[in-house]
Amino acid sequence: MPEESPWKKSSVELRHRVGVSRYSGEIFQVSCRLPEVFGRQQCPVGRARSFPVFCGRFLRYRECDSLFAIQPVFSSSKTFEASNVMADCGPMTRTTPRSLFLGTHVSIRGGLALSIERGETLGCGSIQIFSHSSRTWAVPALTEAEVNAFVSRHQKSSVGPVLMHASYLVNTATSDPEKRKKSAAALEEDWILANRLGVYGLVLHPGSAAGQSDALAIRLSAEMIRDTVDREKGGSTLLLLENTAGGGRTLGRDPGTMKQLVDRVDRPEKVGLCLDSCHLLASGAEIRNPRSYEEVLSAWTEAAGPGGIRAWHLNDALFERGSGRDRHAHIGKGAIGLWFFWTLLRDHRFTGIPMVLETPKTDDIREDRLNLGILERLSRQETFWPEDPEIVDCLAELETVA
Structure with a gap:
């Protein structure tokens, strides 16, 4: 990653949320908002590349602790419960038609x-x-x-x-x-x-x-x-x-x-x-x-x-x-x-x-x-x-x- 990349900041500043399915507990959507980076198109978290961008306050969220993991941060071998939620996950945006x-x-x-x-x-x-x-x-x-x-x-x-x-x-x-x-x-x-x-x-x-x-x-x-x-x-x-x-x-x-x-x-x-x-x-x-x-x-x-x-x-x-x-x-x-x-x-x-x-x-x-x-x-x-x-x-x- 180039030295001038805007991602070269602390993980606290770059935290973002990952949606967790209420039905199966599996991660199914990821959204982040970094400088010149949005959603699945360039998000470095592994599974974000294969799922649509979406964020809403009525979903459950987990926090991404590292943007530079060699392996995908959220791999299919891990299990997450929808009842778990991190407190402050930073600035978010959503791509649905309106804020709900x-x-x-x-x-x-x-x-x-x-x-x-x-x-x-x-x-x-x-x-x-x-x-x-x-x-x-x-x-x-x-x-x-x-x-x-x-x-x-x-x-x-x-x-x-x-x-x-x-x-x-x-x-x-x-x-x-x-x-x-x-x-x-x-x-x-x-x-x-x-x-x-x-x-x-x-x-x-x-x-x-x-x-x-x-x-x-x-x-x-x-x-x-x-x-x-x-x-x-x-x-x-x-x-x-x-x-x-x-x-x-x-x-x-x-x-x-x-x-x-x-x-x-x-x-x-x-x-x-x-x-x-x-x-x-x-x-x-x-x-x-x-x-x-x-x-x-x-x-x-x-x-x-x-x-x-x-x-x-x-x-x-x-x-x-x-x-x-x-x-x-x-x-x-x-x-x-x-x-x-x-x-x-x-x-x-x-x-x-x-x-x-x-x-x-x-x-x-x-x-x-x-x-x-x-x-x-x-x-x-x-x-x-x-x-x-x-x-x-x-x-x-x-x-x-x-």
């Missing part, structure tokens, strides 16, 4: 800090958590030690934005005095905790207008949301209103009512939207062809206002369009199909925001791995190719674990 923060909802069993570890095990670029049981009012009082443990673990991890979901019991639109008091208290506690933890966003179902007019429900909901965010102005957390599936006269079932709510809250620096793909189809939106996809997403972008669409829940739908039923399905196994997800992953309007799965799951994390694997493959396709063998294999394996 793909992830999934993870359990907080055993403590909030363990949710970060679970996200890392799955190779998530983002995660979503509940702070407590989603079906109870009480928000646990976390000690400073517990909060600090979560923050510290997150800062040291490869997991990016964290979403926290508010309790399903909260109904910001209710006019019932007792329910309204409980909803306001629970939402405020969740909001304060979300800011203490430093999470990216608190996701909230706006509530139901059952028994009253939409106009009154929107006014009541806006008042509670505005009062909540105004009580904790110092943090960076966003409050993200989620679109709903349309059953039970829920607010947020269409762009029109959501826009009225967002406009009335009038806190664009703090309030944005989180869109759920299953809820879109269930509420009657046609998102499965190019023309209607653009119409629907443009309408929701307008509804979001200056606060914007700041997160996605990626779920297929168990029932057909307009069902009003909030029943999620595995990616590619429901009524939405793969085309929508391929299109969304390439939509530059949503660059750099968290996109998390809420697909059905048991204690077997293979379901999350397989759903993430499908999204990962779709994100790398220049042209939509549902017959991709890896996607076909993932869909087939989902049949065995679902």
Whole structure:
């Protein structure tokens, strides 16, 4: 190697990452960014020459300790586990159409800090958590030690934005005095905790207008949301209103009512939207062809206002369009199909925001791995190719674990 080569630097400066398959544990992709050197074309690590360039925060990575090994650093005789990850692997770039923060909802069993570890095990670029049981009012009082443990673990991890979901019991639109008091208290506690933890966003179902007019429900909901965010102005957390599936006269079932709510809250620096793909189809939106996809997403972008669409829940739908039923399905196994997800992953309007799965799951994390694997493959396709063998294999394996 010539003396003037830019590679003649310390291995610490030249560290790069190697992708590890979540399925077999085998190395299957390498990407580096050195001066005038990129990817497999000139990368000196042996196997980089035979695999496509790719990098994403939702993959697992290993660190290359030496760029000058006589034998390939990663030979076929070595075995690597996808759960192992080095901490800081230096500056990276990716060649997929956009920067992705793909992830999934993870359990907080055993403590909030363990949710970060679970996200890392799955190779998530983002995660979503509940702070407590989603079906109870009480928000646990976390000690400073517990909060600090979560923050510290997150800062040291490869997991990016964290979403926290508010309790399903909260109904910001209710006019019932007792329910309204409980909803306001629970939402405020969740909001304060979300800011203490430093999470990216608190996701909230706006509530139901059952028994009253939409106009009154929107006014009541806006008042509670505005009062909540105004009580904790110092943090960076966003409050993200989620679109709903349309059953039970829920607010947020269409762009029109959501826009009225967002406009009335009038806190664009703090309030944005989180869109759920299953809820879109269930509420009657046609998102499965190019023309209607653009119409629907443009309408929701307008509804979001200056606060914007700041997160996605990626779920297929168990029932057909307009069902009003909030029943999620595995990616590619429901009524939405793969085309929508391929299109969304390439939509530059949503660059750099968290996109998390809420697909059905048991204690077997293979379901999350397989759903993430499908999204990962779709994100790398220049042209939509549902017959991709890896996607076909993932869909087939989902049949065995679902």
